[in-house]
Amino acid sequence: MDSSETLELRCADAWPAVTVDKIGDWRLRAAGGFTGRANSALAVGDPGMPIGSALAAVCDFAHAHAIPPVVHVVAGSANERAIEAAGWVPNTGHAAGHLVSVLTGPLGEGAEEVPVLPEPTDGWWELTVGRPDPTDAERHVLTTGEIGYAVAEVMGVTAGAVRAAVADDVLHIARLAVRPDYRRRGLASALMAACGPWAAERGATRTVLQVAVDNAGALAFYERLGFTEHHRYRYWVPGPRACEDRSL
Structure with a gap:
């Protein structure tokens, strides 16, 4: 470890x-x-x-x-x-x-309905930073490196998004977001799963992400996906x- x-x-x-x-x-x-x-x-x-x-x-x-x-x-x-x-x-x-x-867990096994794109869309930006036009700092942090942009589309609406980044053999997940009206439909799980094959092709063997300790809902969600705490x-x-x- x-x-x-x-x-x-x-x-x-x-x-x-x-x-x-x-x-x-x-x-x-x-x-x-x-x-x-x-x-x-x-x-x-x-x-x-x-x-x-x-x-x-x-x-x-x-x-x-x-x-x-x-x-x-x-x-x-x-x-x-x-x-x-x-x-x-x-x-x-x-x-x-x-x-x-700081949680570690397995790579997702894929979700055909959720593509991982090479460039962020306006809908991805809106869910990730709250608007389709990021600042220069936001653009730098979120697009520099080996990055994939997973999006869940429902009837032409970007209902969910997440940022996937590969560093060495680690898939780093961040900015997972699902619009309130589209929650409890499995979109968050599908977004996580979609990033797995994309990251594996780039040499990742496991996933890491960071969650505030008082975010009980997120911690419970990731526990269901097989994540455990590595450290704080x-x-x-x-x-x-x-x-x-x-x-x-």
């Missing part, structure tokens, strides 16, 4: 930020504020300097790119303990949930006076 840090790196490869820098093994990421994952420092491995200095570099990078300083770190890891000791606190205000379960990660932000903007 992959270590939690190895799997975090695979997920990061599948969700590329617009700007990426490094301090040691840590990745500093910015993407105009589009998603926590693409606008946080991925604190896996050794930053190559004391934790306090690494966190100061995280703050400097965030200020330079006009995003809040945030660290994304494996829950319970030595890095997380050191970040807490440095005065940072869990980002409980993160709208999508600051504690996230948490977002951290500076405590009071822990991250001054040194450019001012």
Whole structure:
């Protein structure tokens, strides 16, 4: 089994930020504020300097790119303990949930009624980001890499969509969405299944996805599909006076 840090790196490869820098093994990421994952420092491995200095570099990078300083770190890891000791606190205000379960499971076996397209459609964009015209940052994050765009059409309406990305031998699933009027028809399961053969052709052997721990409905759905928790990660932000903007 992959270590939690190895799997975090695979997920990061599948969700590329617009700007990426490094301090040691840590990745500093910015993407105009589009998603926590693409606008946080991925604190896996050794930053190559004391934790306090690494966190100061995280703050400097965030200020330079006009995003809040945030660290994304494996829950319970030595890095997380050191970040807490440095005065940072869990980002409980993160709208999508600051504690996230990373799930792994099998590849789907296919769904003939759901194609996986090489380019996103307007309907795919509307379900994925809420409109057919994405920002430059959204377009970069969601279309960079080995990507497939699964769509479920019902009577000419894009009723469901999901993003599939292959990084090394992992299928990374994200942005699964079904319109409210079309739920409970098996479309979510069909979307997941459709991505399996597409990913297998590109070398994937298993699936990974990320779900906030308080999203009980999604966790139950993925459990029915055979997914189990591999590990968790948490977002951290500076405590009071822990991250001054040194450019001012």
